[in-house]
Amino acid sequence: MDSNLLNIFNKELTSQQQEWYKVLAEYIIHQAKNTPLTITELTTKLVGTRSMSEDTAKDFAESLISRGRTAKVSAATLTKELENNGLIEKGPVETDKNSARRFLDNLEKKKLITIDHCSGRSGNICTLNFYIYSGQTLEGVVPAQNPLYIKRNADSICEEYLTFGMMNNQSRAFLKIKSPRYTGKTSLLIRLREFAKKKDAAVGLIDLEGHQFSYELFIDGESNEENKEKYQQFLDTFKRVVEQEFNSHLNSYRPGFSSPKWGNISLAEKFTEDLEEKIFSPIQKPKVLLIDGIDIILGTHLQDPFLRILRTWCEQKMKRLKNSSSIIFPNIIIAFSTESYFDRESPLQNVGTEIELPKFTDDQILSLAGLYGLVWHDGSESASSLKHFLSGNPYLINMALYEISRKNIDLETFKQQKLFPNSRFLKHLRKIVEKIEKCKELEQTFCNWLQQQDSYLDEKSKIQLAKLGAIEFENENNMIQPKIPCQLYEQYFKQQFLNQNS
Structure with a gap:
């Protein structure tokens, strides 16, 4: 970004104009990300208004659109946005758009925006040359319309699979989004939900770590019978949450669920039957089920049986076979951050499509x-x-x-x-350390491993530490090895666990 534009923004715009500009910028970025102009549309406009050759205009159009800062804006649109944000009063006086028009022209003169004038009344094409995010810091999930969300290749890949899977004559998509903790899995799921809704699909987003699921369900019981009871409660809760998510598409129909008795029909079979017949079948349109928080079941008594259910769905309920009837089950996307099978094969091995969610590049x-x-x-x-x-x-x-x-x-x-006092990083790292210190056995294991990171780390500790975000995994010579996520973590963990104990 040109530092001169920053000076112009700070020195040549009044405080009111700066607030107006922020509203304009948020609107343009929102529109550009949701209803972007095509390169062809913008190229045509540029050729007509800038006397560019078509090749030059296309290159320029691709540059503008890739920045996500180009959208159609009229003075009337800007006025409405300013009213909605409480920066000008609604009323007859504001039917005169001259103030908004003059403001846009002034921004162009100062080179804070570029305006490509279009014929008609739909608004000219405005491109931001300067933008500063002025909202609150992000503490976790990036909200659906937040301009700070950075799209990665995984976004487009998931959208392509979903688009294909929502076709009547195709197998359903089964996607496994995998990446370390704090790398944007939930933020991506939220956007895929919005993407599917725009395709007129019925969409449900289930968070296993959400308030609907009692944490007690994920704690191993003292006997097999207790674990069976918790497993049944988990499946019953899952069905109820799925019903709530798809409720608006069920019209007046209300499914009545009953729990099977052991020995009559398996819990997994009854669970699948209920979802298929009482929720998915009545919905006569494409469906998408997103499951977040898979990590919470890993390493627990629920892990194997629930993942086997997902495998069965993928293999038996979601594939388009020759001469088969229409597929009732939805497209399914799950998200998880840690490995859970180190010495044996996962039930989800070779099932569906794994989507790696990469970390940010230099350009991003x-x-x-x-x-x-x-x-x-x-x-x-x-x-x-x-x-x-x-x-x-x-x-x-x-x-x-x-x-x-x-x-x-x-x-x-x-x-x-x-790591100064009150630093957000210090607060973030302290939370991780406090959770590790609550389990003395885990703390000692982690301390030993920190001293020599090529030493053995047992499976249970790997899962616990990965769930907390204290470690992540990399594939080294076809071996999955744990590692500290970054330099910052390594410095702080060694300071807390090794220096204090030496």
Whole structure:
């Protein structure tokens, strides 16, 4: 971003104009991400208004659209947005759009935006040349319409699979989104939900870590009978939550569920039958079921039986076979962050499509830095340095850029201040450490492993630490090995667990 634009924004716009600009910017980014102009449409406009050759215009159009900062805006649209945000009063006076028109023209003169004038009354094409995010820091999930969400290749891949799976004559998609904790899985699920809804699909999003599921269900019982009872309660809860999610598509129909008796029909069979006949079958349109929070069942008595159910669905209920009837089951997408099968094969091995959710690249970090209004003259060098320090973790990168922009400090100063009192990073890391320290056996195991990270770490500890985000996994010579997520974590964990105990 041009630092001169930052000076213009701060010095040449009044405080009221700055607020107006923020509303305009949020609107453009929202529209660009949801109803973007096609490259063909924008190319045509550019050829007509800028006397460009078609090839040059197309290159320019691709550049603008890839930034996600281009959308149609009229003075009337801007006026409405300002009214909705309480920056001007609604009423007859505001039917005169001259103030909004003059404001847009003034921004163009100052080069804060570029306007491509179009014929008709739909609004001209406005491109932001300057933008600063002014909302609150992100503490977890990126809300659906938040401009800070950075699309990755995984977004498009999932959308393609869903689009294909929602066709009547095709097998359903079964996607397994896998990435370490705090890398944006839930944020992606939320966007896939919105994507499917726009395709007129019935969509349900189930969070196994949500309040509908009692945490007691995931604690291993003292006997097999107790575990069986908890398993049945878990499946019953799952059915009720699925019903709630798809309720608006069931009209007046209300499914009545009954629990099977042991020895008559298996819980898994009854569970599948109820969902198919009483929820999925009555809905005569494409369906999508998203399941978040899979991690909570890993390492528990629920792990194997529930994952086997998912495998059965994929193999027997979601495939389009020759001469078979229509498929009742929905497309299914699950999200998880940790491995749970290290010495044996997972029930989901070779089932469905695994989608790796990569961490941020240098270019994505630069793009996000631009949204925070940061000017890095060395560009990719700073982005690479921050990526290396935080391992490209989207959650940590967002926190870092927020602190750098709000405190107006450079990257090196941030690294020195990262664990100052009241730092968001310190609070984040303390939560992880406190959870580890609650289990003395886990704490001792972790301390031993920190001292020599190529040493053995038992399966139970791997799962527990990965769930907390303290470790993640990488494939080394076809062997899944645990590792500390980033430099920041390693520095803090060694300080807390090794230096204090030495």
